[in-house]
Amino acid sequence: MTQTISPNHDLARRLREERLIGGLQxxxxxxxxxxxxxxxxxxxxxxxxxxxTQVASGDAQDIDRAAQAAHEAFRTWREVSGAERRRILHRIADLIEARAQEIAVLESIDTGQAIRFMKSAATRGAENFRFYADRAPGAGDGQSLPAPGFINYTLRQPIGPVGVITPWNTPFMLSTWKIAPALAAGCTVVHKPAEWSPVSATLLAEIMDEAGLPGGVHNLVHGFGESAGKALTEHPLIKAIAFVGETTTGSHIMRQGAETLKRVHFELGGKNPVVVFDDADLDRALDAVVFMIYSLNGERCTSSSRVLVQEGIYDEFTARIAERARNIRVGDPLDPETEVGPLVHPRHFEKVMSYFGKAREEGATIAAGGERVGQAGNFVSPTLFTGARNDMAIAQEEIFGPVLTAIPFTDEADALALANDVKYGLAGYLWTNDLTRAHRFAQGLEAGMIWVNSENVRHLPTPFGGVKNSGIGRDGGDYSFEFYMETKNIAISLGTHKTAKLGVGQAPKVDKTVVEG
Structure with missing residues (x-):
């Protein structure tokens, strides 16, 4: 492992003393x-x-306090003009940018993610707030839908207080991705971050408060899923739950929110395929395949954790992946040279490590990695499984680490069948120079998002979300407002239509003996 000492360590020590010694509230x-x-x-x-650090552990009483605060604040926040919400959200973005290095270092300390990626995560957080700040003035806009004798028009209104439950991987960026559109829409928020990485949520709350967000508009409650999380999903004042995390947890949230008919938005697990045909630009494909599984420690929902490679190039292409994997720098996440840091938690570390034995038992080959790195911490070597079949656990289950499973295919039909033969459907990646095949394959792939000849490059106005067990709903652009807002139709009569008349004639006589009998 690399052990370079960088200026980030001095900043980390200072931030620990200033922010973490007293604990998080x-x-x-x-x-x-x-x-x-x-x-x-x-x-x-x-x-x-x-x-x-020590963290306040919330329960149902804390969630109730936060929900009540969000409910009271909603009465005024929903009336704040879009222009004023835009001003505050831009101010939040300014403060995020001003504190980007601090955010990046705290996020690396807390999650184990390499500092090189956390710098961009902070920048992405600011971009999320700016994007939705500029859409706040038009968040309520609807349509004009004229009909004979009527003028119909629609408008959108904020749904009310919402719960946001965010995961432990890149928590700062993902929190902004959910909270910014909610605030732009006029909703108030109760945020429950993952207990494994609570630090940056506290920093985000500080920033929003400093930016002038009124009290109660954003509320933060730390705690565990079975206590604070469950109370949030069941609370009657919370009108919707936006959740990013594991699929099983999503199903629990749906059950818990059923009693109060909560609207839910889920971004869940994935076992995303990257399909490489023999006519692709293999150098670019190699870069993308390696980046999308080994960056961010492999702890990302859109990682391409299955690589499907056409038979004729399978051996050569997987050998090149293995070589790159063996050269990836694993080490201290605060070292700018580090490419893969430690996994977030010992429990997750043990889960990822367990798949190395499963791979051997099922007959796959560990072409690279497959072992612990060092004797302390949660470091795992970047790993490649070859000789795999799609029915193996390593091809079906979300490992969520720097672990790639390589499967050969014969032709387009075989590749599509393999790609779709999982319970997930979040993202897919396709490498080919055949334009017709690219369109045909992309349309047949069961996934909510597909990139052709590219890694995951996000464009904020586009819809983000999955199908099957990978989620419900879409984020991005106006798609987020569809979740955080209700659409209302108003019909204005022009006075020209005729209304049926009832009760204008003489009522028939009724035989009381028949009625009373």
């Missing part, structure tokens, strides 16, 4: 508060699993 109604119960939990550094 909830932010409710514009105030930093401890848990009602006084309970806390500890969080640890993925680098060595040493104590990092």
């Amino acid at each position: 909830h932010f409710v109604g514009g105030q930093w508060v401890a848990s009602s119960s006084g309970e806390t939990f500890d969080t640890h550094s993925p680098v060595d699993n040493a104590f990092l």
